[in-house]
Amino acid sequence: TDTCIITVEEVPVVVTISDVTVKVDSQTGKVTVEGKVSSGSGNEVTIQVFDPEGNLDYIGQTTSVEDGKFRFEFTPRTGASGTYSIRIGAAGVKEPYEDEFEYEYEAFVPVTGVSLDIKEATLKVGQILQLTATVEPENATNQEVTWSSSDESVATVENGIVTAVGAGTATITVTTVDGGLTDTCIITVEETPIEVTIENVTIEVDSATGKVIIEGKVSSGSGKEVTVVVIDPNGNNDYIDQTTSGEGGIFRFEFTLFNQIEGTYTVKLGAVGVAKPYEAIFKYELPVPVTGVSLDKEEATLTIGEILQLTATVEPENATNKAVTWSSSNESVATVDQNGIVTAVGAGTAIITVTTVEGGFTATCTITVKEAPTVVTISDVTVKVDPETGRITVEGKVSSGSGQYVAIVVYTPDDDIDYIGQTTSGADGKFVFVYTSRLGIKGTYTVKLGAVGLEEPYETTFEYDYEVTVPVTGVSLDKEKATLKIGDILQLTAKVEPENATNQAVIWSSSNENVATVENGVVTAVGVGTAIITVTTVDGGFTASCTITVEEAPTEVTISDVTVRVDYIIDKVIVEGKVSSGSGQYVSIQVLDPNGFHDFIGQTTSKEDGKFTFVFTLNVKVQGGIYTVKLGARGLAEPYVTTFKYEHEVTVPVTGVSLDKEEATLKIGDTLKLTATVEPENATNKAVTWSSSNEQVAIVDQDGVVTAVGAGTAIITVTTADGGFTDTCIITVEEEVPVVIISDVTVEVDPETGMVIVEGKVSSGSNKEVTIRVYNPEGEIDYVSQTTSMEDGKFRFVFTPRTEMDGTYVINIAALGVEEPFETTFEYVVSKKKPFEIIPVGSLERVGGIWATVNVKRVEGTPDHEGQEVVVFQLMKGSTPMTITAVKQDITSELTVTVMFNVLDPGNEEYTVEVFVFNKFDSDTGTAPIILAESKMMN
Structure with a gap:
């Protein structure tokens, strides 16, 4: 027998770090690192952060929570901008998770003040003034400000642009969004002796370049300052300028849009004496780029003296810049002008090339020119302009006799083609052309004549001085259809084409006046059904229509209890009444002057019990005249009609107002009664209003009682209701503020x-x-x-x-x-000496875990810092951080610390422990820890 000993080891579970995100708070500079460890909750996760120079900036450890999620929050110790790197480790992680993040944090710089470039100014009604606010310091983080006027009946302000609207005094205040700091400018507005108007305004927009040309006329004549403000579709000022009117009050602005945003721009024009800025709008569309060009002919054969018109088509059809240039490869064979007209001048071949100005796209036509049988001349040319009709007659004689083709091209004073034609010569070579000018521009016109065999075109000029009537070519309405309830009113607007047509007059009609009537484009719904409202041009009889569908009002509605009174003191007409359909109903009004023209059109919503009120000022005031009031509402069978007589009563107008004090000094909480004297003593309307230029300093009630609320200066203004006359009192409020040093x-x-x-x-x-x-x-x-x-x-x-x-x-x-x-x-002077020294005691011991012992010794002569020191041990497996153990203690001179990492069977794995000493190691992420000793590595 023989044996083999098998040792079975646990398969290590591979742990991974995932879903790591790094966020930098731009307001506080705090960094948040979140992620997930696959070993689940309750596991220690370690992070190391290195600054852009590669130095250790932050080290920390946390315990994973539900699903292994973990989170670190810290503020970089160095605070340097640049690329930071992070390393995240945990028990069982083979290779640490590594990532980078960009850190860029600028400390918030608070606003300390704001100032205006102008402290006081005097304007005429209609004038515009640009105020510029400077926020301090220059590098303040939030530079935003808001603008306000103490009296918008005198002057309004928008984005620092002040518009004078009525005589009196107003205080323009700029306020910083950060800190609420303010500065003011006192605006005095004087009446304009003569009412001035801005008229005949035209606006041209070149979408390709963004260039805008605004022309018009100011009624006060030459040498007058005209101001323009152009506001982009987002409500921001795009262009502000001022010019001086020329002869006849003509003015012109030419500029390029700064922002070039697609949408509707608003133009405001002002001048001395203009009661309200002239407003207009224009649309700007982003340019459509050119993608190609083609010619209507690829090749052609001509005889010397012949003329050929080439036509270029720029693609796409709606390209913004369709400008092209023309050229000939051989001008001794064929020439071409900048309108594409080719003239054969010599035998041979030439290539005519058209090139788009935008993009440089090209197309060509090959021209072959043959010799003319004989030399041909054109003579006896005359040009006549009929003074009655403006018709132009060109006559002459071609030497090659009858039956010959003769071509003509006529150019306007601006070198645009006005006419192109071709005819056949008659007996003895005589020819005639008769045409009417297409463009009708006054000035010197150029005539070029060509014929087969003619060496070069015959050229002559003539003067054209005929007044051209621009005929109407069409008309359109702003609506094609609409649905109304009985009693509703709708304003239709007609646009005659072209814009410069001589006769802009139109006639309105309804196909069924039992359903809807129309007057000057104002449609009134009178009965259920459908009616077609038609507008017809007086010139040419062109038409456009809008289909009006009138629906029955839910219930029969009546208007009652109508009263009309004229308040001559405030110059207002008050119309009151009641609509039977109750509250929340639209009620419309039309007021016709004694001549039958619309003076006022309005709409309101009825209140409780159907009561409604209209308050307005008549535009045309006729003493003793009878005015007609028409009231409408949904469900009203026909408009309610009544009349009133305008009889202006004699009143004693106000000529001025004065205060009993010009200035006063108060403490916070003090009150002061100001007394206003309206002049003359027998003035009819002695009503006044009170206002403060800065309610954070002083407030005033409508009895003239001033209350001091904060340190600073405020201007208290009293304004007469009649005439807007003003007087002021400067209030200085003092506050005893303890000075801290x-x-x-x-x-x-x-x-x-x-x-x-x-x-x-x-x-x-x-x-x-x-x-x-x-x-x-x-x-x-x-x-x-x-x-x-x-x-x-x-x-x-x-x-x-x-x-x-x-x-x-x-x-x-x-x-x-x-x-x-x-x-x-x-x-x-930089010192390399740290307060503490770390002395490892032996090497790592691997008995039942991994043991590490160090002696931390205070360096002699170094000062103590506030709080306890923290000795941090970080266990590494290879280059992967595994876990951290920290010991916190006040080290007065020397401390020996021993820690044990619970590692099962560490064997001969490559474990190391790095030891640090910090001044802190806790959850306070406001400041980074200070390194108090050079770190030491133990093997």
């Missing part, structure tokens, strides 16, 4: 260990938060921390500079109530 600051640097100790005193006493910031010689933040002051306001910071640079370091110390941070400096 930092004193008795000392800085000591231990030359052996490199540790820095900063001590001082804050005058506000104990339990006050004191913050320190330390900047290295290159101006970078090296250390940031916060502590709470002790008895008598004393505080203390102990740290080791993390950048370890020689040179001058700057210290800033701040606390609540300190006006300016205390600043001092210290010189630092």
